[in-house]
Structure formats: C-alpha cells, structure tokens
Amino acid sequence: MTKSITVTALIDTLIDITLLVFLTTTAIAIIKIRNLFVIIMLFGIFSLHSAGLFVVMDAADVAFTEAAVGAGISSVLMLATLALTKDHEEKKPSHHARIPLLVVLITGAALVYGTYDIPSFGDPLSPAQQHLKPRYIERSIEETGAPNVVTAVLASYRGYDTLGEVVVIFTAGVGVMLLIGGRLKSRRKEDKQ
C-alpha cells in the first residue's frame, strides 16, 4: 500500500518536472524568437502545458477552460490580428534593457519571497480549506443536487459573480465591435462614393 503511494508520488513529481521544463523552455523560446507567427503558436503550446499542470493539480475545470480559451480561441484571434498587420517580425530593441531587467529581477525576488508565506499546496489547515470549503463539500449535493462542486459553487452559491463574469465577456464583445466592428459599414459607403 505505502509502496504504491510512493510510486504514484514519484510519477506525479516526474510529470510536474517534465511539464515545468517544457513550460520554461517555451517561455524562453517566446522571448528569443522574433517571428510573431511562431510566437503565437508557442503561446498556444504554453497554454496547453499550463492546462496539463492544472490537470495534475486536480483542477479539471480550470484546465478545461485554459485549454479551450488559451490554446484554442486566443491563438485564432491573435492569428486574425496578425493577418491585419503588415510587419510579421518583432523589431530588435536598439538599446540594452538594463533598468527593466533590474526591475523584473527585484519584483521576481519579492514574489518568490512572498511564496514562503503561502500555505503549502493541499495543506488541510490553510484558511482556504477551513472556512467555506467544508460547508460546500458537505452540503452541496444535498442543497443543489450537483455532483460537481465547482459547478454548484459557480452557478448556484456564487450565481451573482458568474452573472458579472458573463456581463464582462459581453462588454468585451461590445468593446471590440465599437472599436473595429462598426466601421465596416461606413467604410463600404465611402468606397461606393
């Protein structure tokens, strides 16, 4: 019994390391490569690896969203944007980025330092696991009848928040239409004149 648990933990660690190595390699490649088409493809691969990591962390719903939005639709939208632009090569910066590098290093160090205060992954004593979560896990089936607790929380307990999120998506759509969608008709009229 204990042996099989250690083997599972070992495999989990191996998968974690593999995915993180791929993730870092993709990130470095994105920084180095100047061809925007390649970068968009790499962004998709990056999202797919993050989705894999979410699956390893048992967050299937988040992984699903990441794979569908990050790897799927945002790549298509970025490609569509790229098709509208003329330059497909990113220009090399003319100066050395010393000050930005310093800012990034300090911020990164502060963030890493901050992670020491975060409870370790899956810690049963952390505030997030103690406060509302037990209530959701114990009562959600009885109260909502939905076996997927995530859906029960999103759609029922936190229905207001989800309504807000949908309005945000709608607003994004309206924003894009106002910026580039509406001009189409007037431009065609101008063409006719």
Add this chain to the structure above:
Amino acid sequence: MKHNLILRVIVKYLFPVIALFAFYVLFHGEYGPGGGFQAGVIMGVAIIFYALVFGLETTEQVIPPQILRILASTGILIYAGTGVVTMLMGGNFLDYNMLSLNQVEGQHIGIIVIEVGVGITVSAVMLMIFYAFASKGRP
C-alpha cells in the same frame, strides 16, 4: 484554404463531433468538468474552424453577424431573467429554490437554464470578435 481537399473533408467530419461535444460539456457540466463557459468557447471554436477553411462569406450565410448581436444579449437576458423570475415567485434574485416545489429540482432547473444563457453569450461574443477581426482583412 478553400481549395485544400483534405482540410475540407476533415472539417466536414470534425465539425459535428466538436459541436456535439460542446452540447455534452454544457449539459454534463453538473456532473463532470465543464459548464456554460467552456461549452460556449468550444461551440465558437467549431464555427471558427469551419470559417477558416470554407471562408467567411459561407459562414456569414449560415450565421449572419446581426444574429450574433441578438444572441449575445439573449444569453445575458436568460441569466438575469432567471433571477427576475425567482424574484417574482417570491424568493431572492437567482434563488433557484423557488423554481420548483422540490428544492433540488429547482436548483437543477436554475443551474441548467443559466448555463445555457452563459453558453449562448460566450459563443456569440467569441464569434462576434472573430468576425470583426476577419472581416477587416477583406479587401
């Protein structure tokens, strides 16, 4: 990509599968991973996939851009409307327990209805954004 035979054949086979999977994700969200948002994105991707191979004109004949604007707002109306209905039935805003005499049944109905609303809005907005970008590139 209109003249690529392999792509055209594969899209014709894959489109129904992707669309069906979107509906599965929508209605199975209560039992497994997924829900309205993911279903909406997958449905949007299925149609964008079709548009990439068969061209924007063909897709616009099936789903005109005007309909997308109506659909995007319909989804939110369904969601918020559910809340108003529960208020009219004597509960709080989005209190699904009011939708049926049985509490769990009311929750089931409420969750499915709002997920459908979310799915409609998300897929319509995704397509709207894609149309907006893709039609700008047209001469």
